[in-house]
Amino acid sequence: MDLNERSRGILKAIINSYIATAEPVGSRTITKRYELGISPATVRNIMADLEEMGFLAQPHTSAGRVPTGKAYRFYIDTLLEVRALPRQQEQEIMNYPLHRSEFGQLMKETTRLLSSLSHYVGVVMAPKPAETVYRHVEFVPLSGRRALAVFVSEAGIIHNRMLLLDPEFTARDLERANNFLSRELSGKTLSQMRERVTELMDEDRSRYTGLLTTLMQSGGEPGEHGEQGASEGELYVGSMSELFDIPDFRDLDKIKEIFHAFEEKHRLIQLLDRAVEAEGVQVFIGAENPYFDMEGVSLVVASYRAEGNVMGTLGVIGPSRMPYNTVIPIVDCTAKVLSRLMSER
Amino acid sequence: MDLNERSRGILKAIINSYIATAEPVGSRTITKRYELGISPATVRNIMADLEEMGFLAQPHTSAGRVPTGKAYRFYIDTLLEVRALPRQQEQEIMNYPLHRSEFGQLMKETTRLLSSLSHYVGVVMAPKPAETVYRHVEFVPLSGRRALAVFVSEAGIIHNRMLLLDPEFTARDLERANNFLSRELSGKTLSQMRERVTELMDEDRSRYTGLLTTLMQSGGEPGEHGEQGASEGELYVGSMSELFDIPDFRDLDKIKEIFHAFEEKHRLIQLLDRAVEAEGVQVFIGAENPYFDMEGVSLVVASYRAEGNVMGTLGVIGPSRMPYNTVIPIVDCTAKVLSRLMSER
């Protein structure tokens, strides 16, 4: 992007001002609030250029300018100086009571932490069942032909799967098979388990075929079987009511649009998936991505890991007009805290 | 309530009209749309009486009248004729794909069913862990001092509880204890288990004390440990975005208020609890109850059972101005379907 020093300074000032006030920015305001040693008229000329280049837009002819998505992108990529998280807020994150004991609960608490810090909507995507390593696999015979498969991951994620057994395969058989299968399947991800299961079936057609086919058929996969399909993780969404206090979303139709988007979780999940491998914090702005294209809505996302392996992603959703220099470190720090928590034994 | 025939007819007409149009009802409208053989002036006199008695209110002097909460209460208790559910809708409920396989999923699907039928917000309260009978209890030793308690109810509700064992109590011990404890504890509700556990501890101080105390301490209870406390069931809420299309809630502040109320789930849970033992469908209107007192918001609630035992409640939340004669049978029928599903083996 060929912007000279001065234009960049002005663009930066405009965005900062707009982020702070939510008001369209005029040329006078710029010269007054930011000491640039330049007259309003000059600023106007440059603003006209910036508008031509697609960085600014006018709500109407006689209003000030407003940054476009393109401007935010440029701002984040080259203009933004991310401040370190103030000591006090860092403490707040560290001391937030995140309990490991129950996994779903941990996810919920994390969304709440994100929401309360950023005042936007916190989201956390749980690890995908298909890609988490399960340390323990256990089969519990129930009454009749029913049995329960229990999967427990290193990090304490528990998944259950109800199985309907072959009539010829009794509860007693299951109990015997249990040890063997636990040994064979534990320490593997779901995909790896599938592979191993087909191997086993090839090796020994007779013994466990009955059980194993059931296991494969019934999805064989733990996790919520929602419309999103079992291969995706579950999405936890924080306090949506934060949205009501954001001036950008004062409009009922806008809020409605956002809520609808939240109810179609799979699109949001796809977007969060794209941040899964990236290092550090990523920002998605408004309409620039096909998965969650809503004018004026941005996502700040980071992945969390357990012992180096990516588990899932978390972040906040808010207006594009967002104080990125504070929100980014918040998301970053929260991801680190969650990572540490997941890595602890 | 001493209302003569004619006054009741007029009140009924007013409420019906208001439910249908969401507009304040004037005296002329009544005489035109409902053949009561009476002049507007007479209607006005009666309306004045009804207002004095607290059944009607005027938004402002020169507007028509609007029913109060008291009017809706009277309407539901004595005026309403609930129609049978039309064949077609009944089929829709019956054929809705409710899967028993995964319990949480079943709850979610049920909220969705309620929402899509009523166009209001469907809610389903899951059985309280403390009061469900668990058919199977199983302890799964994990690595280190950790172990998992798995509870499975008759209806297929699965709950997990992570335990931290006494160091002196090994995984091997647990395996041995497993059979014994499963036998002792299965077929009981949580409360009953607690009793039995204390009994066991009295009988035999040495053997399982280590495990049992951990079990009791860690809450010993399955279920989500949210702010609502473990003794309450979990609440599933359907598609909230239905709220945006309800004219009564066109106002941003009103919607905000409702969303806040939803985020404080425990109050809603307390209210739903009150309907747990009642037979049939119950209606809670606006501010008439202390747990969820929101002007203009009503709940239609019924309980669902498995083999005669109450499991939980479900219903819809919408404006007090609600076509009760269609919503009530919808809730009723859904509760019956869910009950049947839970009773099937």
Added chain:
DNA sequence: CTTAGCACTCACCATAACCGAGTGCTAATA
């Protein structure tokens, strides 16, 4: 290239006028 000056635009706000649905009251009527 920058800047002062100036005419122009347009959302926003307040005021005023009008309309109409609806009311309460009174007096006539059955």
Added chain:
DNA sequence: TATTAGCACTCGGTTATGGTGAGTGCTAAG
């Protein structure tokens, strides 16, 4: 005595009008 017709009155909603001010684009001078 209960009902009804008639009428003046109320008041929210809509539309028209004009003023205000922040902001712009353009032009010409520095």
